Amino acid sequence: MRRYQYILIIALSCLMMAACNKKIEELQANPNEPGSVTAELLLGAVLTDMSGTQDDGALEDYGSWGAVHRWNQYYCRNYEYYGDNQYGWSSGSFDSYIVLKNVVQMEKEAATRGADSINPYESIGKFVRAYYYYNMTSMMGDIPLDGAVQGTDNLTPAYASQKDVFTFVLNTLDTVNNHLTTLINAGDNTIDGSTQDIYYAGDLTKWRKLANTFKLRVLISLSNKTSDDELNVISQFATIINNPSTYPIFTSVDDDFKFTYVETYNVYPQSPNNFGSDAQRYNMANTYVHNLTDLNDARVFITCEPAWNIIATKGYSAVDYRSFVGASTGESIANMYSDAIAGNLSLINRKHYYDTYTGEPDVLVGYKEMCFNIAEAINRGWISGDAETWYNTGITESMKFYGITASQTSYTAYFLKFGSSLGDYTSYAFTFDLSTYLAQSSVKYAGADAGLEQILTQKYIAMFQNSGWEAYFNYRRTGVPVFDEGTGIGNNGVIPKRWGYPSSEQNLNAANWKAALSNQGFSSDDINGSMWLLK
Numbered sequence: 001m002r003r004y005q006y007i008l009i010i011a012l013s014c015l016m017m018a019a020c021n022k023k024i025e026e027l028q029a030n031p032n033e034p035g036s037v038t039a040e041l042l043l044g045a046v047l048t049d050m051s052g053t054q055d056d057g058a059l060e061d062y063g064s065w066g067a068v069h070r071w072n073q074y075y076c077r078n079y080e081y082y083g084d085n086q087y088g089w090s091s092g093s094f095d096s097y098i099v100l101k102n103v104v105q106m107e108k109e110a111a112t113r114g115a116d117s118i119n120p121y122e123s124i125g126k127f128v129r130a131y132y133y134y135n136m137t138s139m140m141g142d143i144p145l146d147g148a149v150q151g152t153d154n155l156t157p158a159y160a161s162q163k164d165v166f167t168f169v170l171n172t173l174d175t176v177n178n179h180l181t182t183l184i185n186a187g188d189n190t191i192d193g194s195t196q197d198i199y200y201a202g203d204l205t206k207w208r209k210l211a212n213t214f215k216l217r218v219l220i221s222l223s224n225k226t227s228d229d230e231l232n233v234i235s236q237f238a239t240i241i242n243n244p245s246t247y248p249i250f251t252s253v254d255d256d257f258k259f260t261y262v263e264t265y266n267v268y269p270q271s272p273n274n275f276g277s278d279a280q281r282y283n284m285a286n287t288y289v290h291n292l293t294d295l296n297d298a299r300v301f302i303t304c305e306p307a308w309n310i311i312a313t314k315g316y317s318a319v320d321y322r323s324f325v326g327a328s329t330g331e332s333i334a335n336m337y338s339d340a341i342a343g344n345l346s347l348i349n350r351k352h353y354y355d356t357y358t359g360e361p362d363v364l365v366g367y368k369e370m371c372f373n374i375a376e377a378i379n380r381g382w383i384s385g386d387a388e389t390w391y392n393t394g395i396t397e398s399m400k401f402y403g404i405t406a407s408q409t410s411y412t413a414y415f416l417k418f419g420s421s422l423g424d425y426t427s428y429a430f431t432f433d434l435s436t437y438l439a440q441s442s443v444k445y446a447g448a449d450a451g452l453e454q455i456l457t458q459k460y461i462a463m464f465q466n467s468g469w470e471a472y473f474n475y476r477r478t479g480v481p482v483f484d485e486g487t488g489i490g491n492n493g494v495i496p497k498r499w500g501y502p503s504s505e506q507n508l509n510a511a512n513w514k515a516a517l518s519n520q521g522f523s524s525d526d527i528n529g530s531m532w533l534l535k
Helices: 002-028 039-049 067-071 096-112 120-140 162-185 204-221 233-242 272-278 286-293 299-303 308-314 333-341 350-354 367-379 387-401 434-439 448-462 470-478 504-508 510-519
Strands: 075-077 257-259 282-284 362-365 410-416 425-431
Touching: 039 096, 039 120, 067 075, 067 470, 096 120, 120 162, 120 204, 162 204, 204 233, 204 362, 204 367, 204 470, 233 367, 272 350, 282 286, 282 333, 286 299, 286 448, 299 410, 350 410, 362 367, 367 387, 367 448, 387 434, 387 448, 448 470, 504 510
Parallel strands: none
Antiparallel strands: 075 282, 257 362, 410 425
């Protein structure tokens, strides 16, 4: 009898403990926090992350005036308190996998709420994967694929070869096109959570164009791999261009995949708030400036200010191309600062970039770049067509971005003198004829190797402060335009070819990290080593 009493007491105790635990769990739950997040809200978070607008020196800092655009040699920091111009790439970032984990969760939430296997969240999620994997592998080489987004189920993911990553990216983009085609043909042209789509307001036809246009970028980046029969780079590029109904691409800048700054939500980096603290701490880079001034290109009057001491000593006009001088990115920051405050260098155009809280949109994938990619493919003999027309269209659309059109010749530039307040600017009239610019021998498309260099140079100019890493990627792939080297960039004055892997990988994923280095022929995590893409 006593035995059964003990059993009864134990059973009652267990029930009481379970009840207490349940009560504790209920008390710990925050009624003001949702137990789950909808696919719609996750979409908004993922797409905002894609803007790359943070600036902490990580791989993803490719928004307007972010760290990447110093490495693209568009502008320089001349004041060490705010940073320098060194290519300190010994430890990269795998933060992109955090975004990709949110993509996985977004897809799960959509499925949980009854979405079909082919749905807008799944399709856009696949594009996001392709976008991030392309950027990460282009920066580092071999990287983990989906094994890295399994959370605690896989804390030590293996690395995939760079070729396999590119194959995955290309196949994924095809899947995105096919799935979006299925949805659009079924009359499902928009995303339910269209308010969270900060790029296309839920328009799936735009996303479909983006997938194919982005694929052209990926294929152009593989120009050194055209002999690889498994990749079929040339054939894949031609398939897109020759089948526009199956593979629609951008038809104007209205299709651009661009991030628009909003004053009350995401203020433009160079806003009036920052004018007093850092407006004189940025000067223009020689690589960008001289490629404009050598061509008598009026875009320099919009994006740059003249070097005022040059004007004073030489007697040049403020809208004379000789008045604009960029600093070599390889110059020491001490010399650069001295030259900047002495008025021997061009600062960024402070009136243009600090005047509003919204500034210019940041184009992540754009029509202008696509025009030059197609022109390059024609020049290389991948496809038939008129390279000059695509080349001229790319230039013309870039000029329009800065308010320069074929229909006018009279313009006004606005410059601040060193030490001036934001409102203390002076206007300068200048003339510029776009047709004359296109006809000059240095710009008119020459075909062959000279024509290819022209295409690459104009693409570099057009990607100023946009298109993420593409300016650097194109330089690394082609050598055009020539980037400045020197002590100011670190790395013994040599521009590196890749980022090193995150230092945490050496401790948390050492075996796979070492295998990735070995598989690429690296004896160490060498930022000067040539990845498969460059061989």
